[in-house]
Amino acid sequence: MLDVRHLTKVYPDGTVALKDVSFQVPDGEFLVIIGLSGSGKSTLLRCINRLIDPTEGEIVWDGVDLAQLKGEELRMARRHIGMVFQQFNLVKRSKVVTNVLAGRLGYTPSWRSLVGRFAAEDLELARQAMSRLGITPQAQKRADELSGGQQQRVGIARALMQAPKIILADEPVASLDPVLAHSILSHLERLNQEDQISILCSLHYLDLVQRYATSVIGLREGRLVYRGTRDDIRRMTDGQFKEIYGEEAERAGGLVGELAPASGGAQ
Amino acid sequence: MNRTSPRQPSPAPARPVVAVLAPLASIILPGIGQALAGAWRRGLLLLVSLATILGLLAWRVRIVGRREEDITGMVRKAFDLQPILLVVAIGAALIYLWIILDAYLAARRLRGANSVGLWALILAVYFALGWQIGDINLVTLATQSRDAAPFMERILWPWEAAVHHEEVLLVGRAEIRIPCSGTPPAPIEPAEGQPSLVAEPSCGELSAQEGAPGTTLTITGRGFAPNTETEIWWMDELRNEFRQRQAGEYVKVTTDAQGSFQLDIIIPYRLIPPAEASAYSTWQLMARQVAAVGPAEPSETLLLAIEKMIETIFLGMMATLFGIILSIPVSFLAARNLMSGSKLTLVVYYLTRTILNIIRSIEPLIWAVIAIIVVGLGPFAGIVALTVHSIAALGKLYSEAIESIDPGPIEAIQATGANWLQTIVFGVVPQVVPPFVSFTIYRWDINVRMSTVIGLVGGGGIGFLLIQWIHLLDYRAAGIAVWFISITVAILDFVSSEIRRRFV
Numbered sequence: 001m002l003d004v005r006h007l008t009k010v011y012p013d014g015t016v017a018l019k020d021v022s023f024q025v026p027d028g029e030f031l032v033i034i035g036l037s038g039s040g041k042s043t044l045l046r047c048i049n050r051l052i053d054p055t056e057g058e059i060v061w062d063g064v065d066l067a068q069l070k071g072e073e074l075r076m077a078r079r080h081i082g083m084v085f086q087q088f089n090l091v092k093r094s095k096v097v098t099n100v101l102a103g104r105l106g107y108t109p110s111w112r113s114l115v116g117r118f119a120a121e122d123l124e125l126a127r128q129a130m131s132r133l134g135i136t137p138q139a140q141k142r143a144d145e146l147s148g149g150q151q152q153r154v155g156i157a158r159a160l161m162q163a164p165k166i167i168l169a170d171e172p173v174a175s176l177d178p179v180l181a182h183s184i185l186s187h188l189e190r191l192n193q194e195d196q197i198s199i200l201c202s203l204h205y206l207d208l209v210q211r212y213a214t215s216v217i218g219l220r221e222g223r224l225v226y227r228g229t230r231d232d233i234r235r236m237t238d239g240q241f242k243e244i245y246g247e248e249a250e251r252a253g254g255l256v257g258e259l260a261p262a263s264g265g266a267q
Numbered sequence: 268m269n270r271t272s273p274r275q276p277s278p279a280p281a282r283p284v285v286a287v288l289a290p291l292a293s294i295i296l297p298g299i300g301q302a303l304a305g306a307w308r309r310g311l312l313l314l315v316s317l318a319t320i321l322g323l324l325a326w327r328v329r330i331v332g333r334r335e336e337d338i339t340g341m342v343r344k345a346f347d348l349q350p351i352l353l354v355v356a357i358g359a360a361l362i363y364l365w366i367i368l369d370a371y372l373a374a375r376r377l378r379g380a381n382s383v384g385l386w387a388l389i390l391a392v393y394f395a396l397g398w399q400i401g402d403i404n405l406v407t408l409a410t411q412s413r414d415a416a417p418f419m420e421r422i423l424w425p426w427e428a429a430v431h432h433e434e435v436l437l438v439g440r441a442e443i444r445i446p447c448s449g450t451p452p453a454p455i456e457p458a459e460g461q462p463s464l465v466a467e468p469s470c471g472e473l474s475a476q477e478g479a480p481g482t483t484l485t486i487t488g489r490g491f492a493p494n495t496e497t498e499i500w501w502m503d504e505l506r507n508e509f510r511q512r513q514a515g516e517y518v519k520v521t522t523d524a525q526g527s528f529q530l531d532i533i534i535p536y537r538l539i540p541p542a543e544a545s546a547y548s549t550w551q552l553m554a555r556q557v558a559a560v561g562p563a564e565p566s567e568t569l570l571l572a573i574e575k576m577i578e579t580i581f582l583g584m585m586a587t588l589f590g591i592i593l594s595i596p597v598s599f600l601a602a603r604n605l606m607s608g609s610k611l612t613l614v615v616y617y618l619t620r621t622i623l624n625i626i627r628s629i630e631p632l633i634w635a636v637i638a639i640i641v642v643g644l645g646p647f648a649g650i651v652a653l654t655v656h657s658i659a660a661l662g663k664l665y666s667e668a669i670e671s672i673d674p675g676p677i678e679a680i681q682a683t684g685a686n687w688l689q690t691i692v693f694g695v696v697p698q699v700v701p702p703f704v705s706f707t708i709y710r711w712d713i714n715v716r717m718s719t720v721i722g723l724v725g726g727g728g729i730g731f732l733l734i735q736w737i738h739l740l741d742y743r744a745a746g747i748a749v750w751f752i753s754i755t756v757a758i759l760d761f762v763s764s765e766i767r768r769r770f771v
Contacts, residue, residue, distance in 0.1 A: 049682050051678055051681060051682060075684045075685075075686060076684065077684075078681075078682060078683065078684035079683070079684035081682070082682075082683075083679065083682040083683075085675060085678075085679060087675050088675075089673075089675035089676050089678060089679035090676060090679070091676045091680075091693065091694060091697045091698065092673075092676075092698075093697050093698065093700075093701060094693075094697045098693075102679075102680055102683060102685070102693050103683050104683075105680065105683050105684065105685035105686075105689045105693060106683050106684025106685055107684075108689075110686060110688050110689060113685075113688075113689045113692060113693070114688070114692055155679075158679070158683070159683075161683075162683055162684065
């Protein structure tokens with residue numbers, strides 16, 4: 001259970017990115033965060049794993065306030081929080097397998113990682129993660145030789161290496177076309193269902209939200225303006241969606257229901 | 268739709284007074300009229316332009332027309348010697364008139380003000396001045412390049428100096444009796460391996476001082492080295508040796524393919540001190556040549572050039588190595604993204620940047636001169652000079668590479684729970700290594716190239732040799748040095764671009 005209470009973030013230049021945001025994420029939830037660009041989605045996700053330090057508020061996870069952690073404790077907490085990025089954030093010149101193994105750094109002593117020697121179990125974990133995400137043939141390629149969809153799967157594999165209890169996904173499909181978007185999201189959905197990893201994912205398209213979310217929160221100008229369950233979302237029309245979301249909202253494409261989660265490997 | 272035409276901001280229409288006053292003002296002081304009409308910036312620029320042109324013109328007229336008493340004489344002499352100064356003067360006058368016209372047009376808000384033509388004319392006059400100041404003389408270039416051809420030839424194809432043969436002196440001798448009396452001397456039987464020389468006749472009269480020529484001898488040489496220049500020498504009765512001259516020139520003959528020659532010479536004039544004079548004397552006539560024998564072997568020059576070229580390459584390498592070692596820590600201090608944390612680090616950043624810029628703006632040649640003062644002549648001075656410059660250049664390039672890394676992967680690595688060191692090793696290093704390698708190889712290339720120049724001032728390497736050979740007028744040897752430098756630089760260029768292409 002992740003419990004975010006009264007979270008506020010004010011940037012040094014005075015921008016209020018989050019204002020008194022509170023919500024809960026029960027374990028095993030696929031929570032989708034919707035909102036315009038600049039509404040605070042990225043800031044919210046980065047506050048949870050403390051890539052950004054919140055100004056005020058608490059982020060209580062398994063009884064620990066993440067907002068108060070420092071140094072080694074923070075590092076230990078981060079190990080269980082995977083993150084997937086819009087721009088994939090792979091080290092482009094490194095090999096795919098190296099990028100995947102980087103997810104294990106939190107569990108690896110410094111001297112081992114300095115010489116690049118990971119434990120045999122870690123190598124086995126990497127093999128499994130890559131095979132699960134269908135990128136085994138690309139293991140020895142440089143990350144920037146891969147297509148966008150493949151790169152994002154490497155990003156998910158890296159997060160999976162952390163043996164996370166929660167994955168933060170910051171617009172994971174915004175740089176991808178609709179077919180790939182379904183592929184990536186169904187990978188996340190499988191991790192959610194098979195491994196009971198909670199997913200916090202920011203998304204743009206209503207049909208994707210309806211297809212994957214188990215609950216939804218909406219942000220506008222840093223404030224929480226919408227909270228809904230799976231059923232609430234299923235019933236939601238484009239009009240209501242635009243109301244919380246703004247005029248830019250649109251559908252990714254008429255793929256809802258046509259693409260079963262099992263065919264997620266398509267790209 | 269609104270049609271907006273580009274128009275200068277001219278808030279108020281010109282008052283009629285200004286329209287009359289503006290050109291008048293520009294007659295007195297060019298540009299003031301434009302200022303009155305509102306375009307004060309243009310007026311100032313025009314004034315400065317014209318003033319500069321006139322100032323430069325006066326300076327050049329004074330230099331060309333010096334030693335003339337009055338100004339008129341000076342100007343006349345200058346225009347006579349350098350007609351381009353007259354062109355500049357006419358140009359300046361035209362600009363003056365045009366500025367007045369421009370002031371009128373500007374004041375009346377008429378088209379044609381601020382014409383491109385005026386600025387083009389000003390620019391053209393500047394270039395004409397530049398031609399004169401630069402002392403450009405195409406005639407010299409055309410006529411004197413022909414005289415320089417023999418030297419250029421030696422520099423362009425110096426390889427004769429690159430091989431060396433063992434040399435022997437071949438001398439053919441014949442005895443000449445002066446004057447003729449009794450039996451003339453018989454040809455001398457040459458020693459083993461030496462050529463023979465036969466004179467016909469083998470006696471005769473010396474040339475007289477007043478011009479009556481002496482006896483003409485037909486001399487025939489055999490057994491010399493083929494196609495080789497041969498000198499004719501005499502040894503008089505006092506055993507003094509001197510070279511045969513005819514019509515003021517030393518006599519030289521080139522042997523044919525069989526090593527033979529035939530030549531007519533006149534017995535020269537020679538003043539014999541009366542105390543030594545005798546009725547008859549026997550002189551010796553010699554044909555000498557220096558012939559190359561034995562196989563070709565590399566010459567001293569070639570070996571020296573190779574040695575120094577190797578020294579040069581290593582000089583560049585060592586300077587690059589020291590440059591890398593010292594510039595990497597510096598580059599982190601000069602990377603803005605790493606140093607913008609606090610006020611103190613930002614001060615360090617600006618300080619480092621400034622020092623690097625100052626060091627970099629001083630040429631390696633000047634650093635070499637300074638280094639020589641400290642460590643003395645030789646390659647070490649060159650290494651010091653190039654190292655100093657490399658630190659500055661690489662420090663800047665490295666720091667820019669650090670500044671341009673993508674923060675995304677670093678964020679991602681941090682998010683996995685990696686510590687600071689792991690983040691650097693996995694997130695930063697893979698991103699900066701390729702540009703670092705690329706810049707380093709590029710710098711090595713530059714350093715080797717620069718080390719040839721560093722030698723000119725005494726910083727070791729082939730440049731030192733090259734400048735010495737040029738001063739000794741040994742253009743063949745200099746040519747060899749130039750060839751080596753060009754070949755090395757070309758190879759290096761290729762290798763470095765090849766490595767960079769593959770690595771990055």
